[in-house]
Amino acid sequence: MADEKETQGESTEGLDSKVETVTIEQFQELQKQFAETKKAQSGSDKTVTELKKLLLEREKEADEASKTSEEKFAERIKALEVDKEQAIAEKLKADQRSLAIQLLNDKGIKAPGYLNRLLGKDAEETESLITEYMEERLSVELSVADKFAKDNGRKVNKGKTDVKTLDDYSDEEIDNMSTVEFQKVQERSK
Helix, strand or coil: CHHHHHHHHHHHHHHHHCCCCCCHHHHHHHHHHHHHHHHHHHHHHHHHHHHHHHHHHHHHHHHHHHCCHHHHHHHHHHHHHHHHHHHHHHHHHHHHHHHHHHHHHHCCCCCCCCHHHHCCCCHHHHHHHHHHHHHHHHHHHHHHHHHHHHHCCCCCCCCCCCCCCHHHCCHHHHHHCCHHHHHHHHHHHC
């Protein structure tokens, strides 16, 4: 075992001393060979790509030649129908987008960047999505305003409670209250 460790140590020292030096001319020659290999490979890749394109074109031409005039006419009609459906869908989407922007502008709200997500299949669906968006936005704005008010010392009451405060009584009702009752109402109002 000790002999193997010594042998391993000697072999790594031997490798360090056997480092070959390369002259500038040899290095330049290696670079030229690398560049030529790279060019040859890219040329073959281009050739393969061109051959694939040519093969696809010939297959299409063979298919076209084997088709009758009726089949060609049917394909053209089908392509026109697809184009027509796409045009109708684009027009409908533009109409929905216009409606959504109009609804938002009527409420004084700038259209969000994700407006396309608020577009429905028809005008009713778009209106309901926009209404939901506006309600959600309003609730967020109100919660932010409430939080700001709470942070700055104002007590925010959400909704009516069964307990009446001083604000809920008229002046006449307050005058008619007993002192004990008035103090209870005053404690609840704090």
